[in-house]
Amino acid sequence: MKKSQLSDKQLEEILGQMPKIKDHRDSRDIYSNIAHRVEKRKKMPAWVVPGVALAAVLFLAFILSPGLLDVNDASQESMDRNSASEAKSSMEMDTAVRDDSASNSAAEKENTLMADSADGEEKANEFAAMDKGNPYEGLISLYPEEIDTETTELLSYAIPDQQVMTVVPVTxxxxxxxxxxxxxxxxxxxxxLKEEExxxxxxxxxxASWNYDEGSKTLTMDVKPNHPFQYGSATxxxxxxxxxxxxxxxxIDxxxxxxxxKPGIDLGNFGSMEELPINAETKxxxxxxxxxxEGIQNPYLVPTKEQYETVxxxxxxxxxxxEVGYLSPSLPDGFKFAKTExxxxxxxITLTDDTTLDESFLPHLExxxxxxxxxxxxGVRFTNANxxxxxxxxxxxxLSLPLAPNKKNID
Structure with a gap:
């Protein structure tokens, strides 16, 4: 609806030009009529006024609703934008936290792996160092690679076994x-020496007391009269x-x-002996x-008393x-060779095709x-080994040959 452009003066002039209307009713009729209407208005229901007021509010709301809607929409849009922004920020923070967590986890995992790798490498290096230091450490015999003979004295002792049936050379x-x-x-x-151990x-x-004459290469052993070597044939x-x-x-010659x-030692069944023949060729x-x-990991290597023409x-x-079955075979039945030269x-040593060797052969190899x-x-070379x-x-x-059998540590 367009707003009126007429002034108050113009409205008065227009109303003045309209024909006059006269009411020919009696004044008492008019009064009675007005009183009746007032009385009727007083008898209106109680809900009418609130209803009219509600209708007016609704009418005003209808008129103003587009603006409110715009404001509400803008407010809602702003709220949505803020919510979206907050959600995005939250998501970004969550992502950043996850990324940081994943990064930290990956870093920790990498550090753990690096630590484990370092530990494994350190252990491997320790084993390698041990192997490099003396790869022959756990073997039975003493090998040239283990000692410097220029600075190290090699000493061998023949020690009786527990049953006094044989002697074991210990180095x-x-x-x-x-x-x-x-x-x-x-x-x-x-x-x-730790014989019992x-x-x-x-x-x-x-x-006994000992004396060595280097010029004549003669070793003298002097004992007391009650020495123990005179009792029993085995002794x-x-x-x-x-x-x-x-x-x-x-x-020693x-x-x-x-x-x-005084010359001689009483050796029981051997009688009195003044000298022992020391002939290197007999050994x-x-x-x-x-x-x-029992209780010793490796078997002892014990030489035979007999000598052999060939290997x-x-x-x-x-x-x-x-011969008596006290010393056991040192070569297994499965070890076969076609020839030696x-x-x-x-x-x-050329092995046969059906000879199969493994780590358990190590004592036999020694x-x-x-x-x-x-x-x-x-030295020894094996041909056709599996x-x-x-x-x-x-x-x-x-393969290099050992210097002496049955090495022991006395430290």
Whole structure:
């Protein structure tokens, strides 16, 4: 509806030009009529006024609703935008938190993996260092790669086993000292031996005095009259056997026996002996057999008393053990070779196609190497072996021969 453009004066002029209307009713009729209407208005229902008021409110709301709607829409839109912004911000924060968490988790995981890897690498390095330090550590015999013979004294002691049926050659080492003789090192080491711990008989030190003449290569052993080596045939035999084994490779030509500086020692069934024959040649060309002792991981390598013409003969004895069955075979039945031959002082052993070797062959391999060292060879090479490595030994290369059997640590 357009707003009127007429002024109040113009409205008055227009109304003045309209025809006059006269009411010909009697004044009493008019009054009665008005009174009737007033009375009627007073009798209107109570809900009419509130209803009219409600209708007016609704009418005004209808007129004003587009504006309100716009405001409400704008407000709602603003609220929606704020909500969306807050939601987006929350999502971004959640994402950032997740990203940070994932990043931290990944970093922690990487650090853990790096730590584990470092630990594993450190352990591997430790094992490698151990292997590099002495890969022959857990073996039976002593090998040239383990010691410097220029600075280290190698000492061998023949020790009776617990049943006093045989003697076991045990090897220990000690640093060489300038001005100190070999026999002094040898006798000073005797009390340090751990025979019982090694599953053998407590035999050293001997109640004797020793003297070595380097010029004549003569070793003198002086005992007291009540020495223990005169009682029992087994004791006599063990004494002679242990002394000849101890010194046969020590560069000694003769061993003189005395009792309180007088010639001779009473050795029971052997009678009185003034001298023991020390012949290095009698302690070569032997076969090495196994002596298994309860509680000791590796078997002991014990040489036979017999000598053999060839290494093949020695190998044959290694399959049998000793005559009384006390020492066990050091070669298994499954170990077969087609031939052995000498090439540049290296014994070449050609295995048969049905011979299968594994890590359990390691003690037997050491018995072979120790036996070969008794002959005129400098090493052993295996041909047609089904395995590349046994312990520290590369089966594709020439294997070095041991210096002495049954090494022990006295530290």
């Amino acid at each position: 220990v080492t000690t640093p060489k000292q300038e001005g100190k003789s070999w026999i002094d090192s040898y006798t000073e080491m005797m009390p340090k 090694w599953g053998l008989t407590d035999y050293y030190p001997m109640d 006599n035999i063990i004494f002679v056997d242990s002394m000849t084994q101890n010194f046969s490779r020590a560069g 003769k061993m003189v026996l005395t009792t309180e500086s 070569k060309r032997r076969a090495y057999l196994f002596l298994t002792v 093949g003969d020695a190998f044959a004895q290694m399959r049998k053990g000793d 000498l090439k540049d002082k290296v014994l070449e 018995a072979i190497l120790m036996t070969v060292s008794e002959f005129e060879y400098t 395995i590349d490595q046994i312990g520290p030994f590369n089966m594709n290369e020439v």
